[in-house]
Amino acid sequence: MTDQPPVVSRRERLRAQTFQEIEDSSFAIIDTDGVHALTIAALARAMAMSAPAVYRYFPSRDALIAHLVTLSYQQLATAMQEAVAGSRRAPRARVRLLVAAYRDWALRHRRRYGMLFAERADDARGQAAARTPLDQAMALLIDLLVAIQDTASADRRTGDRALDEQLRRWARAQERPDATPRAATAAIRIWTRIHGIVSLELTGIFDNRTIEAQRLIDLEIDDALASLTTTAV
Amino acid sequence: MTDQPPVVSRRERLRAQTFQEIEDSSFAIIDTDGVHALTIAALARAMAMSAPAVYRYFPSRDALIAHLVTLSYQQLATAMQEAVAGSRRAPRARVRLLVAAYRDWALRHRRRYGMLFAERADDARGQAAARTPLDQAMALLIDLLVAIQDTASADRRTGDRALDEQLRRWARAQERPDATPRAATAAIRIWTRIHGIVSLELTGIFDNRTIEAQRLIDLEIDDALASLTTTAV
DNA sequence: TCGCTCTGTTAATGGTCGTAACTATGCATT
DNA sequence: AATGCATAGTTACGACCATTAACAGAGCGA
Numbered sequence: 001m002t003d004q005p006p007v008v009s010r011r012e013r014l015r016a017q018t019f020q021e022i023e024d025s026s027f028a029i030i031d032t033d034g035v036h037a038l039t040i041a042a043l044a045r046a047m048a049m050s051a052p053a054v055y056r057y058f059p060s061r062d063a064l065i066a067h068l069v070t071l072s073y074q075q076l077a078t079a080m081q082e083a084v085a086g087s088r089r090a091p092r093a094r095v096r097l098l099v100a101a102y103r104d105w106a107l108r109h110r111r112r113y114g115m116l117f118a119e120r121a122d123d124a125r126g127q128a129a130a131r132t133p134l135d136q137a138m139a140l141l142i143d144l145l146v147a148i149q150d151t152a153s154a155d156r157r158t159g160d161r162a163l164d165e166q167l168r169r170w171a172r173a174q175e176r177p178d179a180t181p182r183a184a185t186a187a188i189r190i191w192t193r194i195h196g197i198v199s200l201e202l203t204g205i206f207d208n209r210t211i212e213a214q215r216l217i218d219l220e221i222d223d224a225l226a227s228l229t230t231t232a233v
Numbered sequence: 234m235t236d237q238p239p240v241v242s243r244r245e246r247l248r249a250q251t252f253q254e255i256e257d258s259s260f261a262i263i264d265t266d267g268v269h270a271l272t273i274a275a276l277a278r279a280m281a282m283s284a285p286a287v288y289r290y291f292p293s294r295d296a297l298i299a300h301l302v303t304l305s306y307q308q309l310a311t312a313m314q315e316a317v318a319g320s321r322r323a324p325r326a327r328v329r330l331l332v333a334a335y336r337d338w339a340l341r342h343r344r345r346y347g348m349l350f351a352e353r354a355d356d357a358r359g360q361a362a363a364r365t366p367l368d369q370a371m372a373l374l375i376d377l378l379v380a381i382q383d384t385a386s387a388d389r390r391t392g393d394r395a396l397d398e399q400l401r402r403w404a405r406a407q408e409r410p411d412a413t414p415r416a417a418t419a420a421i422r423i424w425t426r427i428h429g430i431v432s433l434e435l436t437g438i439f440d441n442r443t444i445e446a447q448r449l450i451d452l453e454i455d456d457a458l459a460s461l462t463t464t465a466v
Numbered sequence: 467t468c469g470c471t472c473t474g475t476t477a478a479t480g481g482t483c484g485t486a487a488c489t490a491t492g493c494a495t496t
Numbered sequence: 497a498a499t500g501c502a503t504a505g506t507t508a509c510g511a512c513c514a515t516t517a518a519c520a521g522a523g524c525g526a
Contacts, residue, residue, distance in 0.1 A: 009492075009493075010492070010493085011491090011492055011493075011502095011503070011504085014492095014504090015503085015504080018504085034352055034354070034356075035352070036352075036354050039481090039482065039483085040482080040483065040484085041481075041482065041483085049505080050505070050506060050507075051482095051483085051484090052484080052485080052486095052505085052506080052507085053504070053505055053506075055483095055484070055485085056503080056504055056505075057504095059484095060483080060484080061482095061483070061484090111352065114351070114352045117350075117432060117436055118347070118351050118352070119267055119268070119344065119347045119351070121267065121269050123267075131438070158452065159452070160448050160451070160452065162445075162448065163444075163445070163448040163449070163452070166443055166444045166445060166448075167444070169443055170439070170440065170443055170444050173440060173443065185449075185452070188444075188449065189449075189452075189453065191429075191433070192426065192429035192430045192433055192449070192453075193425065193426055193429055194429070195429040195432065195433055196424075196425035196426055196427070196428040196429025196430070196432065197425045197429070199350065199428065199429065199432060200424070200425055200428055203350055204361075205364070206403070207403065207406060210399055210402050210403055210406065211396075211399045211400065211403050211421075212395075212396070212399060215393050215395065215396040215399070216396070216418075216421065216422075216425070218393070219391065219392070219393065219396070219418070220422065220425075223456070223460065227456065242523080242524075243523070243524090244471095244472070244473085244522085244523055244524075247473090247523095248472085248473080251473090272512085272513060272514085273513075273514065273515085274512075274513060274514080275513095282474080283474070283475060283476075284513085284514080284515090285474085285475080285476085285514095285515075285516080285517095286473070286474055286475075288514090288515075288516085289472080289473055289474075293514080293515080294513095294514065294515095
């Protein structure tokens, strides 16, 4: 029971630690002053390090930011998954939990949320790799919607046959081939609606709390869920 | 009929011309390379001018960008207004025209559209002044919805009484005191839904045309219009 | 014509990203 | 234990940017 040769060397451990500190300090700067304030120099200052040292970890400022975006997507996706995972309630209620977690994360981390949809300098076509965690959350949402739909026997198609086919292909791309066009539509509707509301809420469109965005969201989600099970479109 | 003393002096004329050129060159840079590429130095180079000269027109880079944002809001609002103004069709069709104009402008000027909702460095709480042109477009939308609603006699309230009251206050703030909660909800729904779809479309979420966003929009607008005249919520 | 104002210029400061050249430490091998 | 390479840090530097200061010439009212 004496010391086994450590799996990670001292150097690896220190490197991982510094890497983590870069992430943490970066988020701290972003959260308090915005992305534009995240400069390599400012970051190094906050870490009491020289600026060029940062380049041992990230090849450029843009690469650092791209990494932080990826992390943020993961955090958001995790927040949604956890909100649903801990609940044994009906799928319908879990959809509401998932959506609430989305808004909650966005409000708690407004700057990071803004970062996700901001145009970045490097921007290699939306950075497909970064979005994969969100795709997982989306798959989760689809599963919930399919479950809801299974309990109600309703039409599975939308009113638009071309769109139906596109939705089927999209569902397959999301690794949810069993999703009906209706379920896929509902997923996309929920996703785009909440993004629209939250995004505009953050810009202060709603006059700073004359309108409670949560009530709008409830209305919109209810409507989307209704469109899932009602016979008519 | 000889020369009247010109209303604007030569100097004023030249200044206005240079001002205009700054706006045009700025947009050209933004449209091709993104906002991050719009530096005072680059702008001055494009205009064959010295960089400090720009400061005779704008006190800072941030101020310049803020001005361009205001201009963009105006352009977007104008595009929507023109789309509707030229038509004698029914209100329902004009709502679709207005929405199509919104998406159209966003797709034609993706970078400017992104700029509108991006967090800016100066960001004085969403820059209320910049949004006023959009408020006008919103008022226009509300008018169309009220017109639709008047032809159908339906319930004027949403299912949420607190929200109803908030909507009434909001409608008054938009200088549309005659808007019913239902009409106001529909306006906000249309506005947030289209923003959500277009915004996500621009980030490439829909896998680059496996899903045609226009079909989604049609679906969503139809649904919002239906919620305006149906009896049940 | 004179003098003020306005619009442009060049020069300079301080901050940024990123590279080069150097140093010290961890660590594997002898 | 001694040696030597890869790694993670350092300082010095070049290019670019935002912004200010100091200055020069054109427009324009008196």
